[in-house]
Amino acid sequence: MMNNSAAWIDAPYADLSVRHAPMPTAGRHQLVIAVRALAVNPLDAIIQSNGRVMYGWLRYPVVLGEDVAGVVVDVGAETSDFSAGDRVVSYAMGLERGRDAVTESGFQAFVAVDAALTSPLPEATAFEDAAVMPLALSTAAAGLFEEKQLGLDYAALGQARPRDEIVVIWGGATSVGGNAIQLARAAGYRVITTASTRNHDRMRSLGAEAVFDYHDPEVVDRIVAATAGSTVAGILAIAIGSGTPSVRIARATGARRVAMASPPVLFYDQPRRAGLSLERVRLFLRLGSRSALLQARSLLGRVRASFIWGSAIAFSPVGAAVWRSYLPNALADGSHQLYPDARVLPGGLSAIQGALDTVRGGLSSEKLVVTLARHDGVDEVTAGAA
Structure with a gap:
């Protein structure tokens, strides 16, 4: 049995709080990822700073976060391109209108993501380097x-x-x-x-x-x-x-x-x-x-x-052209560089609030990344996944 935890924002403007979260399940066209690295974006800091401005549809408490990389642990019934144990990078869509801002957002140990906005990672690519990319x-x-x-x-x-x-x-x-x-x-x-x-x-x-x-x-x-x-x-x-x-x-x-x-x-x-x-x-x-x-x-x-x-690319042919047709080969042959550089912070989910505060102070040519440990019960499913 695998347990999930997340960095919650319980109300507009509030600091994040780490605690238990429901375990996601994969929809028909989704994957569940055991997150090994996640990145913090200016968007997350803006949502926390603005309250209900811009993202007025959010009903708190919710989970923030868009950029994740990790290992697939569950595959939706109509998803055939991925298998349990695959190393992947993905754009978590939970904050978008009409989505689940708990199980589909990135600041947690396990997250449900759309297979259409997910790409396999080469074995040599570190999760923390890949996590900088999805939203950007x-x-x-x-x-x-x-x-x-x-x-x-x-x-x-x-x-x-x-x-x-x-x-x-x-x-x-x-x-x-x-x-x-x-x-x-x-x-x-x-x-x-x-x-x-x-x-x-x-x-x-x-x-x-x-x-x-x-x-x-x-x-x-x-x-x-x-x-x-x-x-x-x-x-x-x-x-x-x-x-x-x-x-x-x-x-x-x-x-x-x-x-x-x-x-x-x-x-x-x-x-x-x-x-x-x-x-x-x-x-x-x-x-x-x-x-x-x-x-x-x-x-x-x-x-x-x-x-x-x-x-917007999730609902148009652009998403498939970039995430499914272009990115896997471009990452495999190195023609698309992972940018910006990752600055890895210790502390797991508890480090995210400090990262948000740092983002408000300004960053250049780098993105703050938090790594998560392997999860109990995942290693045997993901044998061979680094």
Whole structure:
């Protein structure tokens, strides 16, 4: 008999609390994973900081978490591509509307995940390295390929068919940006990106042909010049404040679409408690005014600027193209690098609250990962799984 435990958030704004959780069961198209590593995302910190804003459908107590890697212990009745004992990485969907925010969320020892958003892991790949990827990869894929976003062509994903079109990615060193560079290149597009100077070599190693320092006051003009008259297929705007310069680039190059992965304000600039406060009022006034100004500039330049919802790929052909057709081979042959780097924290589930607090302080080119021990009763099921 296997027992489950989770890091619960019992009410909006509350600290996480580790205790017993129900054991998940696999739906028809699902797997149950014994989690060996999980990553902490800014999204988790934002949900904890914002209360019921954005994710108002959550009914507390719930479990947060999207990024998991581990070993399959149960397979749904209509799932044939995986078996007990497989090493996998997966995007946990519990926080999405209509899903189970307890058994399908990632901050726990056992989690139910969709097989369609799961990929096998090579034997040599460490769970903690793989856990950094799922949400970032899915958000990047949604921004690049979903028709409501940049709508890029993904038919040749992973087939090395180059095309003379450029994708500009503002924020290449972010977790979404690093995966977006690789996906865009894998689909044949040229990539220009921004990053601080210390990350330029890393961005080139991921596939960017040109990298510019976003601190440079002339960076927009430099990026426009670097396109050298080539078609700019779209701009992916990542990180706080990236929308405005991305729209400027679009207007100057004739690009018609900007897909944005971040709001124009930092949601951590408010107290983590219920009720009105001067900081919260100021935050949402800034959010409203900056969003309105950005949309006005977009409309004047005939640019469509839209916000990305990473889980959109679960309900479109993009999810299968990325997670099932592209990723297994790309991980096996090393053509898709696991990005960003993992910073592993000791302490298991009890370490997650501290990780969330660290995320609020800011991270660059790394993601916080918590590892979990092997679970009683799993080893004999997963013989040979590292």
